[in-house]
Amino acid sequence: MSTVVLPRRTARPVITGRGRTGRRAAWVLVGLLVALTLLAVLARFLAPDDPIQPVAAPQLPPGSPEHLLGTDSIGRDVLSRTLFGLQTSWFSALAVVAVGLLVGGVVGVAAGVGGGWVDAVLMRVTDLFLALPSTLVAIALVAALGPGLRNTLLGMSIVWWPYYARLVRAEVRSVVARPHVEAARLAGVGRGRLVLRHVLPGVVPTAVVTASLDIGNVVLLLAGLSFLGLGQPAPAAELGADTAAGTQLLLSAWWVPVVPGVAVLVLSLVANLAGDGIRTLLGPRR
Amino acid sequence: ACSGGGDDSGAPKAAPTDGTLTVGLLGDIGQPPDPDVYYANNGLAIVLNTYEGLVQYADDKDSVEIAPRLATTWDVNADNTVFTFHLRQGVTFHDGTPFTSAAVKVAFDRRTAVKGGAAYMVEGVKDVATPDDLTAVVTLSAPNSAFLDYLASPFGPKMESPTALAANAGSDDTQTYLQTHDVGTGPYTIAAAQPGTSWTLKRYDGYWGDKSPFTTVQLPIYTDASALQLAFDHGDVSAVVAALPSSSLKKYEGSKDYASYLLPTLQSALVTVNPTKEFFKSQQARLAFLQSIDQKSLVDQVLGNRSEPATTLYAKGMIPGGADKQELTYDPSVMEAYAKTLPAGTDMTIGFASGNTNAEQMANIQAAKLQALGIKATAASYPTSQVFGWINDPTQGPDAFFDGNNGPDGGSPYMWGHVFWDASGGINYFGCEVPEVNAQLDRAVATGDDALYVAAAEEYAKTGCYYNLSYNKDWVLAQKWLTGVEQSHNIGANELDFSKLGIAQ
Amino acid sequence: MSAAAAPTAVPAPTASVRDLHVSLERGGVRSEVLRGVDLDVARGEIVGLVGESGSGKSMLALSLLGLLPETARPHVTGRVDVLGTDMAHGPESARRAARRSALGAVFQDPMTSLNPTMRIGRQIVEAGQDRDGAVRLLGAMGVPDPELRFRVYPHELSGGLRQRVMAAIAIAGRPALVVADEPTTALDVTVQAQLLALLRELRDDLGCSVLLITHDLGVAAQIADRIAVMYAGRLAEVGSTAQVLGAPAHPYTAGLLRSRLSLTLDRSRRLPTLVADTLTPADRAHGCAYRARCPLAVDRCATAAPGLDDSRPTPGHGAACWFGDETVRAATATITAPAPAAAVPVRATPSTPSTQGPAVVLDDVAVTYTTGHGRRRRTVEAVRGVSLEVAAGQALAIVGESGSGKSTVLRAVAGLVPVTSGRVTVAAGGAQMVFQDAGSSLTPWLTVGETLRERLAPLRLGRAETTRRVEEALAGTGLPTSVARLRPADLSGGQRQRVALARATVVRPAVLLCDEPTSALDASLAATTLNLIRDMRAELAMTVLFVTHDLAVARFVGDRIAVVERGRVVEIDDAEAVVGAPREPYTRALVASVPEIEVVR
């Protein structure tokens, strides 16, 4: 019945070593993620200029004190656009992952705890979604609905939740199969409390780690959709769209695509590493 | 596609020694290079070098002037209904059969049968008579002074070998065959077709005209502008015609290693206003908006040398003497006053086609200007398919739309007025039309009376739906050794006639 | 550090370990797991290595094989010599050659120790046999249908057969030394006995030496020529089987021996146990690591560690203790069983069934499990028609081999599995259960206090009262109240078992179900737990159903014993009657296979 196992979600730490040094590195990585989030949240205060309005001559090279990272093809401040783009990309990715986690989590918990026909029905539906090529369906969906951040996020969320449903279900089932759940049941713990107190806490670490690793993927996919003209329409600042729109200028004004491109890289890299960090901090899986 | 190379980028590249010219295309040519089907731009080079029409626009001129091609001379009767063409002698099709007047009717008939986008050009043909092999008399059912422009248009009817058409007719009027072959008389013939990848043209040795030193023309398809530019820098591509973004212009202009040409076209950058939107309900508002556009600096900043600010309502040189003057003066105060009457924070959207960087920049700059006036203006991109859907429900569209580059199929003022001002014309995105203007245009085309054209234009300008921003030019980028670029280009076709190109000694 | 303790009688040992120190790293912390071990295995000799869990037995075995876990970055000093090859520091190629030609290994878990994706035949051939030899070897190991079995995958074999395959692999290369690391723990007593016999035959037929690691002195007693006792990374005592078991010269050995259960034990007495260890790893690094538990400890023990030579009661017998064996024996013999920490008064076991009605009634109960979907759907009749009655206050021990349905009976009583047919009646007050693995039966992320409070929640007692009851329950199981704030991972195995017991009894159930609560614990911890269960049963007047595969445990805990075989009760009677005069052949086999220590004095 299952089509795809989801091993992507069980990747192991990449750079962090073992032991205490590993924990310290993990904290640093998580700290980086927090810093990036702060940067995104505070974009409007940190950005020197309006991200939408041209503020100077077009294609000013980076290095000038007024426009540290230069200006883009129509004279907007690249630094400001990148900061706001960070905000859009970061929160979009968070939204997609959060929706995936929420919907997938509810479906997964319902299937894992419900068992029987509930499980069968929910997992058949999930499998069907999983069997569809997600990226392609997202592309087709956005191509059909028309570009726009809302549609893009909608399209991506639709293809994103089944992974979480499967993952959460598998985790729930493995936790439910652990003796402590049976022991708690025998000890007279009610059903709701059983799920909330004895099952879910065991699922959260994996789900959180997976989600944080996934944010990088979402950021990249968003950027890819933008490249195809299916992302955030101009003039709103979005890293992927800015990189994509700027690629034309790679040869004449390299900083226009490279700065937001590097921001995508950093975002996705930090999300990836922080995922590993969180995994380290949450300790080995029991 | 990657011969040569190894030399330092920057230094002029050596001319090819194997007689191969490589012209890079940006993006798939889309439709098949069938003259009765092809209705796009980046593949025109194939159509125009393999087929020829009866007439063409004069090469190397920045005004509209009909020049001979397969017809050496022609006569038009007084009421523009009978056109008599005297055909060139000694012309053969690529299948070796001679070109005679019989082919004219065949070509017109096929165009009607195939029902392509430019089939309208032969709609009015009532009859084609062939008194002798080298004379064709075309009779129209109604007077049409634009008929010669139809024939000169790059999308106009081209002469096709009746024998070859019949031999490969299939069930679809030879359409399948012509997806990868040609049946024309042009200086080149299709030697190999890999749709989506590359096209190879071979010199037609039976060609009636001058022959270029290029025995083969390669047209590789690049799908990324930067990749194409790199290939050109590298010397793998000999010339790029109107494919690279203006933002790259700076790098090549005045370069001593590459040749950069800016050649005249009938294309313009335009603003279209959407009268169905609340914001632009009143003519006064629309005109205020157009007046708030700083045409000169906008064109200068965004398009640079690729264009000049337009001063007429039609394309440059369409109305001799420029009587169709565009009377819009930059005055943001009118808009400012209008803005004050609006509720605070009223928003409006300025659209542009996705991927069109020039339009994007213009839209953004204008949006910024409006914001300074206290209007919540935003620039937004729309995919092309959506843009052409607005005509069905203009309220779906933005409040105004910036077109970076657009124009008519041919050089007649009628063709211009029709596409831009008549709601059925195709580029009148928001259906802003004046029945009186349409009628005036119809009357003008019958006689070719410039005064009527001017009157129609002036009438339409009052709607405030339309602003001709600039006269655009084709940017042709070529290696230093390539000669004859200007001479191989005309105002109608945004492509080069490869037979007129050469290698510098 | 210490001088070689080579017995003069053995001229050229097959393997010789001298002053071996091994330290390993885990979680960034390096700890010394072997701290100066000297041991010889003579040609054709079986040496039994015993000791509690974590004492370093496996690390010694892996040192001999030169297979210390690389991921733990082992630091090794000292010498490990197998037939002239330096297994500690020699070049990897030489060590590999030694493993190939001179060594064989049998590891604890036969399922994970065999490659699941390779047919077993190939796994044997790989160890240095041709095909025919491998088939013959399988036959010789007592694997029926060796030709057929040659082509199967490990998961298609039972645990016993898998362990035989392991044994076949171990001897396929005709090794001089077989290292067997707890080869029997995963097995049934009956299979265990067969495997031990097999090892002895190997020695007899091939003349190879065997290092047999076990935590069960009884197992060692059965086949070892010599026994080495490990404690905290050092040898505590070494000597011939008769010497070590008959005249233990180290207080630890003596304590282990006393806490062992046997079929002849006095059931009315508490089991003697060892004092709990209070030393931190840092404390253990200097002095005698056993001093905190040792009744003989003196100041000197805290500063200097005695060597094996320091007490040499008889030739070939050594013990790392400052005192001679006479002192040790005298001292340990006189100590009575220590009272539990909470000092619960010892009451007589209510051995006579009370006159009230039965607390548990099973009437022709059957339980069937279904697994898998569709094509893989299988049903297992785990219990097929069991009828039982347990009077209130009575204790029933259920014994039987693995898979016979013991746990299923308990789960049916607890209501954790629905019965397929028949009826289960439990007296008012319900049943609570203590699971085999206490650790995994506690929710890892909840503190002990939260776990216990959850049981009290339905009573709506109020905050203070709840806290009082929790503390009471902890005290009742001999745990300090501070434990309430800890999570299971912070507790030792014995403590976790007590928490599980506290959870089961914080609200008194009518029936206490125990599913092998001691099988994962070493002798001393097991004894402590058994004592506790007895005490609580007496105090709370509970009915007890106790599942075990160890007949000695069953006899100690149960007033009556039920023997289960393939889902049916085949014999049920008073405990002494079952042990003393087993009627069923299976019961007889069970009785016979309990490893007894025939003390040779």
Add this chain to the structure above:
Amino acid sequence: MLRFLLRRTGALAVVLLVLSAVVFLLQQISPGDPARAALGANASRQAVAAERRRLGLDDPLPVQFLRFLGHAVRGDFGTSYRTHRPVATDLATAFPATLELVLAAFVVALLLAALFAASSALSWPLAGIGRGVLLVVATAPPFLLALVGIVVFYAHLDWLPGSGRGDGGPGSELAHLVLPATVLAIAPALAIGRILRAGLEATLAADHVRTARSKGLGQAAVLARHVVRNSIGPSLAMAGLQLGFLFAGTVVVEQVFSWPGMGNYLASSIPTSDYPAIAAVTLVLGAVYVVVNTLADVLQTAADPRLA
């Protein structure tokens, strides 16, 4: 096994049906007008209406869907609005190109993944740097990576061709494959490599590997016979999943490298709302994806006898 395959085939049919329904519905809700897109900018309104009738766009939805399905089953995806050729004809040239690229990328991805996993699990010296580079590169936006690749290896170093699929000779074809395949492979390589490494590390620490070592087997034999097969199961599933992602990834990579494949075809079809083309590409790639994952499933079952 036969029943297993039959069941998988049945599931495949259901998935494809749903996929086609999804694709079809997406066409319906999209705002663009295919008839207009087909005729181009300057076509008259009457011509567009006629085109709508000709394309059957005015029929009721179920009729359109059934027609769509019926044609698709026969491999007839209609005529592209854009190229005016049967979509099947277009795909017949585009699909092999994509397949070639994807398979090459897959091989590169597996190689990189194996290197990544082995270097880490077996603690090779200096491998950490390589892994770091792979990680960084894998998190870069693919189109930027592709362009930077062209700038470096084509424009500056002139080692490799920057676009197209090569002309004729196998040497040229191979050279043209290197850059796009590598760019395409990098992200999947990291994904597969991580799983493979987790598997390798777990297996290397497994008891049965210790058993194998205790037999005196050499490192190579231990790895080949006892480690690789046992670690590969989840990586196979991952590889299957990634092969699907590779096909999707071609949409971006093919465009930058002017690779005449399905991705490029899709990318040019999207702006023109060329639905027959979009639908066909989605369906075909979707089918490949489903088949590949089914295959990965079967392979995984073959690798581990316990799953059978």
